[in-house]
Amino acid sequence: MSETLQATDDVEASTPAEAGTEAEPQSQSKTEDLLVQEGDIAGDYLERLLDLLDYDGDIDLDVEGGRAVVSIDGGEDLSKLVGPRGNVLESLQELTRLAVQQETGVRSRLMLDIAQWRAGRRAELAELGRTTAEKVVAAGERARLHPMTPFERKVVHDAVAAVAGVHSESEGEEPQRRVIIFPKS
Numbered sequence: 001m002s003e004t005l006q007a008t009d010d011v012e013a014s015t016p017a018e019a020g021t022e023a024e025p026q027s028q029s030k031t032e033d034l035l036v037q038e039g040d041i042a043g044d045y046l047e048r049l050l051d052l053l054d055y056d057g058d059i060d061l062d063v064e065g066g067r068a069v070v071s072i073d074g075g076e077d078l079s080k081l082v083g084p085r086g087n088v089l090e091s092l093q094e095l096t097r098l099a100v101q102q103e104t105g106v107r108s109r110l111m112l113d114i115a116q117w118r119a120g121r122r123a124e125l126a127e128l129g130r131t132t133a134e135k136v137v138a139a140g141e142r143a144r145l146h147p148m149t150p151f152e153r154k155v156v157h158d159a160v161a162a163v164a165g166v167h168s169e170s171e172g173e174e175p176q177r178r179v180i181i182f183p184k185s
Contacts, residue, residue, distance in 0.1 A: 031066075032063060034104065034106065035063045035066075035067065035068045036061075036063060036068070037104065038068040038100045038104065038108050038110055039061035039062070039063065039068040039069070039070055039110070040061065041099065041100045041103045041104065042061070042068060042070045042096045042099065042100055042108075042110055042112070043059045043061050043070060045096055045099040045100075046059055046070065046072060046092075046096060046112075047059060049092075050072070050075075053077070055075050055077040055078065055080075055081070056074055056075030056076075056077070057072040057073065057074045057075045057078055057114075058072070058073050058074045059071070059072050060072075060073070066109075067109040067110060067111055068100075068108070068109075068110045068111070069110070069111045069113070070096070070110060070111070070112050070113070071112075071113045071114070071116070072112075072113070072114045072115070073114075073115060073116060078114050078115040079115055079117075081114045081115075082114050082115060082117045086117060086118070086121065089112065089113075089114050089117060089118070090149070092112060092114070093110070093111070093112040096108075096110060096112055097109075097110050118151075121152070121155075122155050125148075125152050125155040125156050125159070126155055126156075126158070126159040127159075128145070128156065128159075129155065129156035129157070129158070129159030129160045129168075129179075129181075130159045130160075130162070130163060132145065132160075132181055133159070133160045133163035133166045133168075133181055134163060136166050136181045136182070136183050137163065137164075137165040137166055137183060140183050141183070142180055142181060142182045142183065143180070143181045144178060144179075144180050145178050145179045145180075145181070146178060147172070147175060147176045147177060147178045148177070148178060148179065149175075150177075153170050153177065153178075153179050156168065156179045157170075157179065160179075160181055165183060165184050166181055166182060166183055166184060167181075167182055167184055168180065168181045168182070169182070
């Protein structure tokens with residue numbers, strides 16, 4: 001039960017001098033333009049990859065939550081690009097980020113999803129976080145979850161935050177970092 005996505009620094013942040021000035025909308029527009037450019041570069045890179053592999057797939061580009069999101073859906077072979085527990089997907093995402101960085105000179109936070117695997121994984125992890133948090137509330141004892149990637153831990157932390165009477169923290173070192181859910185005292 002392990003998968004993908006490492007959070008990195010924001011693509012672009014406004015300076016304090018820009019806060020509350022006319023430059024702010026321009027900065028947001030600039031950031032949005034950069035994210036669209038990232039998506040276009042990633043889409044071209046992944047389209048070439050699919051052509052090389054002779055795999056069918058439709059590439060969808062979007063901007064969500066301050067990051068470019070690229071999804072590939074369609075072809076039967078796409079599950080091979082996800083791999084066991086999303087390991088191949090994670091590697092492809094990192095390669096795609098590097099391709100974008102090479103073109104833009106900026107480290108990308110792009111998210112890649114293939115065959116809706118990440119979307120399904122997000123739903124599984126949210127359910128795991130919610131049900132485990134409810135058990136912690138009922139039992140009054142902490143719970144330790146199995147090691148997870150940064151993407152997985154973020155989904156679980158978000159789900160736990162929505163349950164009253166508990167809080168969560170991450171502990172350990174990669175790749176054995178895990179979420180611990182505590183009852184609030």
